Amino acid sequence: MIHRPDPSPPKRNNRLAALIVLGMGLIAAAFASPAAADAKLDAWIEGLWPEAQAAGVSRATFDKALRGFTPDLKLPDLEIAGRPSNDARGQAEFTRAPSEYLDRAYLMRLAATGKDLAAKHKATLARIEQELGVDRYSVLAIWGRETAFGHHKLPHDAINVVATQAYLGRRKEMFRTELIAALKMLESGVPRSLMRASWAGAMGLTQFMPSEYFKHAHDLDGDGKTDIWNSIPDALASAASQLKGKGWVAGQTWGYEVKLTREADCGYEGPTQERPIAEWAKLGLKRANGKPWTDAQLALSAYMMSPAGGYGPSFLVLENYKVIRRYNMSDLYAVFVGNLADRIAGGGDFVTPWGGTGPQKTRNIEEIQERLMALGYDVEKIDGKVGSNTRKVIGQYERANNLKVDCWPSDAVLDHVRKTASRESPR
Ligand SMILES: [Ca+2]
Structure with a gap:
């Protein structure tokens, strides 16, 4: 091994000069830029006022809600100069394996709880089916996926989250709309202490965005308050109302697990390949559980979904799959909710196991x-x-x-x- 002398240290006066420059920089950072940032933030908040006012928010509510607002720089999905944009789902370096997201043991645990809750809330769920046309299993599955039936503690203040995303996020326009809706919620009397949220601003037992609250929140228990936080009937009816609003087809399931064939392999996946199940059947696609296709099923339009490619179950998915995806824009989410619904209904186990697709x-x-x-x-x-x-x-x-x-x-x-x-x- 060749010995190499340490590089000579910088001369003392150079080092001193560097320290002075560094010190001046720190002083500038400590004094000049926060003030500039504050002025920018103040101007941004004031710029929101006309929209809030037009939405019916009072000045008192507006001021109280945004007084002392400080952006939460720890949230994901922000655009901050000099910082790599952190992806919404924390997938900066690796993508998550589907077998992990669709973990069978976790789905089974949720399904067991879901079955108990189906019995406990039987009357509420029957009313939801009758009034909103969404089956009990799908409603329970949304609740299970979103907050593990109310067990997830939501770590953020909703106003702070949507305001941060509207000010610094990658999707500013969308969150600006959500912020105005969140201010309207305060104006309508929802206490801020109740408005706990996920990092993206979703609230309550079934994770409502503020804008969805005004479109779809539902006072099913009839006490005059729409309480998606504490009233299970209200929260479940609100979720069902949202699914209905997004196009839920009453009486229809979300999809079927299928066995792929050489003629219809995973290269046919996705919405661009949608066609009637009759055509999939001609390519040899059969239900994984061995049941024959019924005439009614053959007439439905479906596309293939293989979350792990050739290393796990594949599904033919129907209209309600797309509806679930509109609740949360993710294929893994939609397969999770659909499968959990099937499991709560008493079936749903994967015929094909998830294989070894690592991150x-x-x-x-x-x-x-x-x-x-x-x-x-x-x-x-x-x-x-x-x-x-x-x-x-x-x-x-x-x-x-x-x-x-x-x-x-x-x-x-x-x-x-x-x-x-x-x-x-x-x-
Ligand atoms: Ca209520």
Whole structure:
């Protein structure tokens, strides 16, 4: 080993000069920029007033709500100069494996509680089915997914969260609307102490955004108050009302687990491949539980959903799957809620087990997406996430190149697209 002398230390006067510059910088940061930031924040708050006023919020409510507002810089999904944008679901480096999100043991525990609650709230749930047309199992599944039936403690003050997101978030316009709605909630008499929220501002037992509160909150127990925090009838009816408002089809389920075939592999996943179940049946798709398709089912329109590509259960999903997805824009969420509903109803166990799809490196997924896009595949966006469209195009690539079709961004696929790209490169 070659011995290398330590680099000589900087001369004392250089170091002193550096310290002075650093000290001046710190003083400037401590005095000048917070004041500037305060002025900017004050101006932003004042800019909200005309909208709040137009929405019927009084000046007293407005001032009280936003007095002393300090953005919560620890929230996810903010855009702050000099800080890498942190993704909403904390997937900065790795994407979460579907087997982890759709953990069978957790689903079974929730389903057991859900069955008890179905019995306990039988009369309420029957009324919800009758008045709003949403089945009891789906309503309970939303409650189970959102707050584990009220067991999740919501860590944030809703006003602070939506104001922070409206001021510094990646989706400022959307949260500005939510902030005005949250101020309206205060104006209508909802106590601020009740307005505890998730990082994204969702409140109550079934996680309502402030704007949804005004559209869909429902006073089912008839005490004159719409209480999505403490009244289980109100919270469940509000969730059902929201599903109904988003297009719920009464009397229909969300989807069916299916067995894939060579003719209908996971490369057919996603809404772009939607078709009647009769056509899927012609491609050989059968229900995983072995039951034959009924004529009524064959007439329904469905698309394929394979959250783990070829390494887990696949589903044909119907209109109500899309409705659940409108409640929370995530395929894993919608499969979770649909499956939990089936389990509370007494079935629902996965026929195909979740396989060993470990967490994937975001930058590897991005590279696969970039390379497939360059090769002319229908990649919607380069986001480093394993969404249904990414799985579909990987499946199409694997099929076209006589690889094992597993629709998963494995290292083997990455190696293969790198070689394909270099073969097709003009260099
Ligand atoms: Ca009530």
